Amino acid sequence: MRKINLHLGDFTEKSNVKLVPRYYGEALCRLAERNEKIVALCADLAPPTETDLFRDRYPDRFFMMGIAEANMVGVASGMARMGDVPFVHSFCVFLTRRAYDQVAMQVAYPKSNVKLIGFLPGLTTLLGVSHQAIDDIALMRALPNMCVIEPCGPEQIDSAVNAAMDYDGPVYLRLNRAETELSSDTKIKKLDIGKVEITRKGDDLVIFACGIMLRKAESAAQILSESGIETTVVNVHTIKPIDDQKICELVSHCGATITAENHSIIGGLGDAVSKALNEKNISIAVNRVGIKDSFAEGGSTPYLLNKYGLETQDIVNKALKVLKQNIKVSYTSIKNDIP
Known part of the structure; x- marks a missing residue:
């Protein structure tokens, strides 16, 4: 059997980490510049969800809700009813498993115009079972009225953010942060909801x-x-x-x-x-x-x-x-x- 080392350098070693553009955070900020109704909520994970960019540029429209995902989803639903367009951020597993009842009853059921933005999909984290969202698509697919999107990479994130914004209703956007910068000749991919x-x-x-x-x-x-x-x-x-x-x-x-x-x-x-x-x-x-x-x-x-x-x-x-x-x-x- 081929021997594979359990490499932990991507978590514990920071000296060789290269700065990678934060494609989601920049896309959200560009969108917010054009639409003042957009607000961002975060569960104490601003840098990992790239919402620190939004926080610094639009502090009056950023809401740090603490490690209380269920409450955050409820607040977002209320804000949507008042005309805001909330983008709600956490790790995938916390937005889906931990706050599932609130997502179902306060977002999906009333068709609230809330955008749920989850990071660390599937096995893209070494933080173990508690952080690995291996069932989030299944959970969100099962909810009536919920749209589920997963872009293929950073080249499709901007289109995904804009598509989520244009969709009239709840969206679950499953994102994996870029590990490398896109090359200059990379074509930005379109994303039409409901089309492969x-x-x-x-x-x-x-x-x-x-x-x-x-x-x-x-x-x-x-x-x-x-x-x-x-x-x-x-x-x-x-x-x-x-x-x-x-x-x-x-x-x-x-x-x-x-x-x-x-x-x-x-x-x-x-x-x-x-x-x-x-x-x-x-x-x-x-x-x-x-x-x-x-x-x-x-x-x-x-x-x-x-x-x-x-x-x-x-x-x-x-x-x-x-x-x-x-x-x-x-x-x-x-x-x-x-x-």
Whole structure:
């Protein structure tokens, strides 16, 4: 077995840390400059959620609520009823698990125009089970009226923030902070709520991915291409409402299907794609890359992604497996039934 060191340098060692642009914080400030209704609430996590930028520029519109997420969500709901547009910030796991009843009863149920901004998705933290949001998409998907968005990286954060603002109703925005600066030739990605983005086209296999797993899916597609397997890769940045029609079209064309997510395979992207196919009676082999039915542990992100099967090679292995199971069906008989 290959030996992997549990590297803690990204948490304990600060001497070699390079300054990375804070793409979310800057995007929120640009939005707030144009719209005075925007307010920011934070649960004692201003620097980790990049809201210290907002605090310093708009101190009268920034509210530090302390480590009291449930109360913060309730306050945000009240502010929304008075005409503000609250952006509410904490770590993903605290906004969802800890404040779930308040999110359900005071945000989702009344369709409050509250934007819930969560950081540290899935296994992107070494702080252990208490901080690892492996079920947040499942929790937010289950709430009526809730929109769930996860941009693929810093190149899509600005578009995600603007899309959340333009959406009339509650939004859960799942963010991973950038670890490196975008190169000068990086194209800013659009984000249209409810529409997928096709980043690569092929006829043999389709991979639906969200968040940090998109780049890994694209790398897996390149490896598969070298073996003569051509893959369509899809950025599913909006997990609810999901693009059922395009998903069904792509699966019916390619046949074999993989989903890849930094989340439990229960209740997340994989289940959303499977549900879309099932409701249209599309019988296709689907294999999911994600966290199995288990909690994780403390460790650096590379260590955790490798241990829990969320690396590029894991996607390649799943793809080869699902191709053997593939049974193509015609889409023509059902496409007219898709709304």
